[in-house]
Structure formats: structure tokens, C-alpha cells
Amino acid sequence: MNKDREKRILEERLERCRHLSKDFPNGLTAEHLRQIEAAIVDDLRALEQH
DSSP states (O other), rough: OOHHHHHHHHHHHHHHHHHHHHOOOHHHHHHHHHHHHHHHHHHHHHHHHH
């Protein structure tokens, strides 16, 4: 997969995750969404370094 496409997919996932976080501000689901968001951000940073 090319870098631009992969970046766009990750950014779309991050936006979706952040949107869901608004619907689930507390509790276990909120914690899972924060973990997913952090993982996506890490993936975006790693992609930028390559």
C-alpha cells in the first residue's frame, strides 16, 4: 500500500474514533476508544518517519 493511501486511511480511522469518543465520554468503551486513538496516532507517526 502506498504511503499517501495508508495515511489517508489512518486519518479516516482517527476521525471516526474521535467521533465515537464524543458518544462514549466515560466508561470502558471510552477507555478502549482512547487506546485505539493512541495506537492510530502512533501508526501515523511511524508512517511519517519512513
